[in-house]
Structures are given as C-alpha cells and as structure tokens.
Amino acid sequence: MPPCNKCKSSTAQEGDSWCLGCSSLEVSQGLLKQPWRLAGLRAVAEEALLSFARLVRAFANLDQSLGSQSAGGSDRAPGLTLAPKPKVARPQRSRSPARDTGPPLPRSPARPPREDRHREEAEPSDYEFEEGGEEEEEEP
Numbered sequence: 001m002p003p004c005n006k007c008k009s010s011t012a013q014e015g016d017s018w019c020l021g022c023s024s025l026e027v028s029q030g031l032l033k034q035p036w037r038l039a040g041l042r043a044v045a046e047e048a049l050l051s052f053a054r055l056v057r058a059f060a061n062l063d064q065s066l067g068s069q070s071a072g073g074s075d076r077a078p079g080l081t082l083a084p085k086p087k088v089a090r091p092q093r094s095r096s097p098a099r100d101t102g103p104p105l106p107r108s109p110a111r112p113p114r115e116d117r118h119r120e121e122a123e124p125s126d127y128e129f130e131e132g133g134e135e136e137e138e139e140p
Contacts, residue, residue, distance in 0.1 A: 010019035
C-alpha cells in the first residue's frame with residue numbers, strides 16, 4: 001500500500017490517499033467547525049477528543065520507550081517518559097483459605113446433649129471433696 005499523502009508516516013487505506021488516523025482527524029475537525037445546537041453535547045465531544053489525544057500520546061510514548069529499550073536505550077527521544085521497570089513475578093495467591101492436606105485430627109468422643117450434662121452435674125459423684133480438707137473431730 002502507498003504511504004499516506006498527508007502525514008507520510010503511515011500507509012494509506014485501500015481506496016483512499018490518506019491513512020485512517022489522518023482521515024479521522026479531518027472528519028473530527030470538520031464536525032467541530034459546524035455549529036452545534038446543544039453546547040453540552042459539543043462539550044462531551046471535546047472531552048472525548050481530549051481523552052483520545054491523551055491516549056494517542058500515551059501510545060506514542062510507549063512506542064518510543066519500547067523502541068529505545070530494544071535498541072539499547074541510547075536513542076530515546078527527549079521529554080518522553082520511560083516505561084516502568086518490569087516487576088518481579090510473584091506467585092499467585094488465592095483468596096480462598098489454604099486447604100489442609102494432612103491427616104484428619106482425632107476427635108473427642110461425642111458429648112451428651114445439653115440436658116444430660118446438667119443431670120450429670122446434679123447427681124453426686126464418688127469423687128466429691130468436702131471443704132475444709134481433713135475431717136475434724138467434734139468436741140463434746
């Protein structure tokens with residue numbers, strides 16, 4: 001495909017003499033030159049174009065920084081930001097709790113229902129201790 005007749009840095013679209021970027025910019029400029037009935041809609045369109053321009057700038061910066069890294073970093077364009085250093089890969093952590101793969105823990109024997117426990121506590125036991133320690137003899 002032939003180069004774009006406007007920017008000379010991209011290839012022209014099939015059936016056109018301009019690239020897609022130059023054609024898009026031309027259409028946008030033409031629409032902004034026309035009068036708009038609702039100022040709010042024009043303001044939204046301008047914000048969209050501003051966001052688009054920032055995105056294109058970010059892509060251009062990324063292209064420059066990736067190109068300079070592959071060439072050894074010596075041909076970096078001035079004023080462009082460097083890409084962040086690659087982070088060391090960490091093992092993926094799961095949000096679910098870790099599974100215990102060990103053998104099951106021994107369980108204590110089943111407790112009697114609550115009512116039975118109260119009955120056991122109320123019955124006298126063979127191993128009851130009285131207060132006072134030793135038995136004292138009564139004096140007459």
